Amino acid sequence: MGTAWRRGVPMHRLSTLLMATVALATHTAALAAEPVILPPAGSRLASGQRFDVRVAAELPAGGSLAVTLDGTPLGPGVRIGNAWLFRQVAITRPGTHTIEAVVAAGDGAVAERAVRTLTVEGWPRPRAGAVRNVILMIGDGMGPAHRTAARAFLHGTANGYPGGWLAMDRLPVAGFLATASLSGFVTDSAAAAHAYATGTKTANALLGVFPDETPERSDDDATVEQLPSLLARTRGMVTGVVTTADVVDATPAGFLAHAADRGSGDLLARGELAAASDGVLRVLMGGGRRRFVADDGALIEAFRRLGFVTPSTAGELRDVVAAGADRILGLFHDGHMNTAFDLQQRGDPNVVKDFPDQPTLEAMTRAALAVLARHRAGFFLMVEGAHIDRQSHAADQERMVWEVLAFDRAVAAAVAFAAATNDDADPTNDTLVIVTADHETGGVVLPGVGDRAAVGTREYLRTYDSGGPLPANDSDGDGFPDVADPVRKVVIHFGAAPDRYEDWQAQPRPVPVALGRTGRDRFVYPNPERDGGRGVLLGGVTPTVIPAEGYAPTQAVHTAVDVPLSAMGPGAQGLAGVHDNTEVFFAILRAVGSDPPARPGRH
Template sequence: MKTLIRLTIFTSLLSFTMPANAAPPHKNVILLIMDGTNSDILTLSRWYRGTDLQLDEILVGGVRTYSAQSAITDSAAAGSAMATGVKTRADFIGMNPAGRPVLTVLEGAKLTGYKTGIVSTSPVQHATPAAFTSHTLNRDEFGDIGEQQVYQGLDVVLGGGAAWLKTQSKKYAKDDDGMLKTKEVSREDGENLMKVIASAGYDIALGRDGLLRKAVSSKLWGVFADEDISYELDRETLKPDEPSLAEMTRAAIDRLSHGEKGFFLMVEGSKVDWAAHKNDPVGMISEVLSFDDAVGEALDFARKDGNTMVVAVTDHGNSGLTLGNHGTNENYKTLPPGKFIQPLKQARLTVKGATSQLKKDRSNLKKVLSSYGLGNLNKKEYCAMQHTKNVEDLEGEMVNLMAKRANLGFTTHGHTGEDVFLYAYGPGKPVGLIENTDIPGVLSTYMGFSLEMGPLATWYVDGVKYYRDRGYAVEIEGRTSKNPVMVAKRNGEVLRFPENKDFYWRNDEVVGLKSVNVYDGKTFYVHVDE
């Protein structure tokens, strides 16, 4: 009873000492997504590092990952579920199963006054970052996704994907022999989005030094590769001018943490998934540990700040990696961790990093194999490598041999449908076994808005129907072009809504909008304030 009285008195005194109009504390959310990661690679990465992961300290539950149409999801549907709270179809980005755009938790945060940012080791136009920042029916529409991202008014964007921001850039592809070649590519609509970014007042970072440079603007856009950023294991040797995921995360938090209300940041460690598709355990470990370092940056900030929720999760499993394979059926009880780890530790590069150094005449094949930890092959093993038809086949032989030596198994080169781990820290954090669609609800509730009720739930309308109902003559100009525009005319007034932009023209006047216009090839979606 005395304790209760003392607590009541303390609370009363505190209320008198705080100003009546004191602002509530900032609320920050950092959502970190490790793409395509199953549980065994986390175990393997822990053994490889030799210490607990930083993720281990904040394990709180699990997440179910299935999509609206399949027990095994793709990254677009999974990302959209975690961004919007709606299960959707494969390849859909920020769309519900009927193909209608749904506001994301990042957009909701921006619209309610929070600073916002995304970080990714893939192109920022790739499925997961796209799902939080754009709306398309096809995840491969990098041109439209990139344009929407530029006009979303984000405060921080860091990652790859320069090829879809410029009118012309180099794109890398493999020739018939599997060797890398380059070709010039252009944005289909001919727009130079880098100029738009510069005119919007961003600090632009084109390399690691630029990222670490002193801030001039409160906004930062970092473009560190035409496509994806290198695997962490390869980066220091092959691409030292590219930043690590941890460095990008730290830089993003630093820029975003000076806002009046708080911030929402989505960070994706994209390339665990990419390595898993190749069945490359070395690449998978590289990216799990890279992601874990980024989680460490988020936790360091959250622990000092006190008002930051950190959530870390993977969007789905990939590859079916197992510690143990058919070769360990009889002796698994006698295999210490070193039997799995030591072969992997011989690799200095991932399989992609190693084969990227291969000369066309393959005169350095032994050196390439050695850089992947395969320096002591017998005659039969080396012959199998020599006689591969192309680089892709060579990589397949290399990862198969590495898996055999490390006593690992793989069931697929595709995604898998298991429940995944949930990690969280801070006020309002989620716990237990939850749906992936529960995540944005938890985050938005903590930040004080709802995606399910109120104006954000019905944000987008069919623009043609809306304006026709109000007496406008409406048509979509350039319906099949790369720059379609919805045009509404009434009594001398002409409204022109360009696709993917955050404004429209009223006659010759530019009118700003709170969100981007979305066109799916049939329906033109806009937001209107009534």
């Protein structure tokens, strides 16, 4: 969110990439000293997972480069500038493996040498039986306090106990995930999606590739195979991707496409088309229709030629599922889909006037499950609640809460599907469900309860006993609050945000929390349209100086807080406790197992 893209590479991302290359010793100035090998140090790969070996080196006059894997020459490689790429390498034997790059002088003497060790993990079929289906649900930006806030907003407290629980609260396995990226303590959604999809680390803004010394070009990137492709090749499984964002946004694209710039929308869309053409992708739903119908609809027509039906409304989605569609490209908004708060018209109904019939995340999840369940070899489904992050960036507490609850409704649909498969008499159709986040957004804390009588003052916040219990707010049991601004309301504070006005009451329309533009303003300033008439001016912690180029820091930011994980089904227990986010990739593979399915379905 809030990123300005310049000539295909965002300026702040470019600086991040350059810092990452320095950390990896891949700056051009270092090339003469020692060859630089990718994948990066510390990389873990799955047995059979395909990846590129990239060696950057500067050869002396008449010199040569030799690259070996465990002593066996790799080749032939492709040279692009000062980089050699060895594509589609795969290691099947678990354990530690060594890549060595040797630069020889013209006389054959060794001039420079570099070594990279990789760890390869096996994923044999579990003794108790493999799962057929995997559902990974990512609440983008959802930290521990987001979940607590939504539960409290909806159910309140009674006699010191929560008045109710979210569907994700009730899953039997719980843990936390660390989320740092290769380039920073705080990750973005691209690097986080890459970690889940590949089991490896990359720099912020990259998807399916590793950072190198030439961030301005993509033809020399070292790629790594993503989970949907690996599962399709080895198990015959198909994939569905569902999001409330544009379908080429970082999280959905991170499972299907490769790019050194998460803003390369056209490139990412072509990657998604390639996944569909390869038989990997069966369901893709979200926003972003504008890109697919551009150029006389070339992209959407390419999907249709592959057998995809293309609903654009909730009603059309219901119809194609009922008709038995087995491939769906559902695009329900020109850009990102609208929030659940606005779709329910809790504020200004004109917010959704151009796209009044968008399906909920729950409806898209149920549709995806109906389609994918027809594939007998099993499926992988990734569901993203994208607007938890977006509304946290905007420090919009009500829309954020509605998004967590909408995500939880989708979780409940996935849990019901898994319970049906896991509790029936067929031991070969079990489902693993993992619910987590890619990072925390906003630095959310819950300091107490708000008192409507003091709206517009600091006295609105009541802490400890003065706050008292929190009333329930869901009398009709529909899973969403009855009112957005009850008399006594959980106070949600965004600690990683800019200076802003706040009265802790719902905004009829989405309103930017702060303003400021490069080339126009020197400093970020609170948006007077956002509660400026009666709100309290709160000091923030994000930078106030607008850089000369790039983007203005006018939103709440991601944090490095560990994110919660909840899971159920065979293989879930391995995720209990605290892990790195890459462990999700390996846990999924261990649950699935590498033996082929007993009854392979059509592909």
